[in-house]
Amino acid sequence: MIREISNKEIIKVVRDLCIDANYNLGDDVLRAFDRAIEAEESATGREVLNELIENARIAREEKAPICQDCGLAVVFIEVGQDVHITGGDLKEAVNEGVRQGYKDGYLRKSACHPFTRKNTGDNTPAIIHIQIVPGDRMKIVFAPKGGGAENMSRVNMLTPAVGIEGVKDFVANRVKESGSNPCPPTVIGIGVGGTFERSAILAKKAILREIGNRNPDPELAKIEEEILTRINRLGIGPMGYGGNITSLDVFLEIEPCHIASLPVAVNIQCHAARHKEAVI
Amino acid sequence: MSKQIRLTTPLSSEDVEKLNIGDKVLLNGVLLTGRDAAHKRLSELIEEGKELPVDIKGQVIYFVGPTPAKPGKPIGSAGPTTSYRMDPYSPKLIELGLKGMIGKGNRSQVVIDAMKRFKAVYFGATGGAGALIAKRVKKAEIVAYADLGPEAIRILEVEDFPVTVVNDTKGNDLYQEGIKRYAKV
Incomplete structure (x- = not known):
């Protein structure tokens, strides 16, 4: 059975993931900071870890980017082989999602031409890795990667x-x-x-x-x-x-x-x- | 090692000579911002013998490219960028009277030597703590190279901006001393 997924839905999902990933640090990282404070011997090191915990709290509460480097947009997509994408091109949908997410989320745009260094202005193109897998679902992992x-x-x-x-x-x-x-x-x-x-x-x-x-x-x-x-x-x-x-x-x-x-x-x-x- | 000091910019040679690696410093007054592209342009002006768009004497440059400010906020998230990319440009600015740099990560020996010779320091700010640091910035204004977007030169008014002395005027390096103290290899 073929399952249809519209490009509009993909755009919306990618947009929201861009903002969520940049504002809300994962619980696994926060737990790792807590364990690190217990184990860290250096007082200065513990101070840094405390700042990182406080920074993550401020970012989450104030809906602000955790780091000013909101990264290049790295996107891993697993597409079920029974999925039919409607309404347009998958890669363009992902790039449009990135475009909207970085604009609406007040995220820094860090993509530029390698030689002229001219900023592309909207953090596209995303770095997209697509894999075809069994099933009729689509999994999108968004991982902003700092320089x-x-x-x-x-x-x-x-x-x-x-x-x-x-x-x-x-x-x-x-x-x-x-x-x-x-x-x-x-x-x-x-x-x-x-x-x-x-x-x-x-x-x-x-x-x-x-x-x-x-x-x-x-x-x-x-x-x-x-x-x-x-x-x-x-x-x-x-x-x-x-x-x-x-x-x-x-x-x-x-x-x-x-x-x-x-x-x-x-x-x-x-x-x-x-x-x-x-x-x- | 590790005491807390409050300083207000502009800084004098005497101000920075008192600092030692590991000291926690709370900076007040104004900071200039600039990263790769702005440094390149400043450096080209110096080479051509032209006047710089901002007076850097006694000033502190913060290596940062902030996120866009949300409505009603002076600045977006604003943590430090990695400093080694500014190494080719920094010695000349230090010679012209720059007293401090804020960034993260190791500096080259040439920069460390220039800091020793012309009395300047390198401060580390906590990388990735962009949301936290932004709260210490009260006002931000673009003063040059607006076309560079996040890389434009800004003047930031700061209150108790938290930094750690990484390289002092005696040629010491906190990164090397830290490893010496804690390495178990």
Whole structure:
């Protein structure tokens, strides 16, 4: 049975997600801040975490953006194969939703031409990832991605011989070299395997996981915990002022890769780990 | 380390020489704003020997590109942007009398040396705390480069604007000292 979804509904849903994600920090992040305050050794670090909790409260109550960097609009869409979209183009509907959301929500427009740096004026085009899945529903995940933490992210094609330890070293060194720049305490998404671009998408998807949830594979869950412990021993701390909470969580996703390759992507997410989703 | 000090802009060399890394400072008076594009334009004017659209002597520049102000508010969310992108431009502005910069993240050795030589400091504001910080801004006015939108140069009137000294006039760096103190590697 084919189920119809109108482009107007998609526009409205995306618009609302843009505003919701930028005003209302997820409960999983707020709970992670509370745990971090308990664990943080540095008084300055605890002060920063308190400011972040207070900031999230003000944003929620006053309907204001959590951060002035309202990000590029990253949108993951799962379209059921029994869905028929009516009234127009899906990508244009998403972009129109972003356009309306960033205007109506008084969100900062940060999209520009890569060379002239001229702002596109409405935060489009969105970065849209579409996947066809079974069923007759459409799931839209909206994740605004700030520039500071994105700039610290990297993809590397490692030599297979370095194995898991090489991946751990690469991630820990990336976080170390990023220092205070990506607004710690961060969330670290790691994508291992696939191809060059696939690893980056895996890493991006990884940061959408709820903080505290481990990879269902016990081996991978163990690696996530090991990397998190190692990162939090670096001493960078909240905002880089020193401390033992540099990251709130580490998420690892893997896929098979070429026999010659070991692609690894590290996507760093600032503490404003914003993402909201809706199912139509 | 870590005491609270109230300062009002413009700042003198004596004002900033008293500051040490880790000090919490509440800034009052006015701040200038500017990020990548505004810094590039200021730098081009300096190279051409032309006058700047704002007097930077004794001033503090805040690296910020705020969200649009809602009706009735002076400014939208206004937390700091990452500072290293301003590193190529900052030393020249410091030489011309800039006394402070507010941002987040590491500065290059060249900037740290310029702060030491010409007596200026780098303050950290809490990145991502844009809604909280905006409440300390009482008035905002665009004074140059309105065409740059969020990147225009503004004058902000601030009350008890909260910052932490990251680089002082003695060449110290809070980021390096913090890691030395808390690293367990």
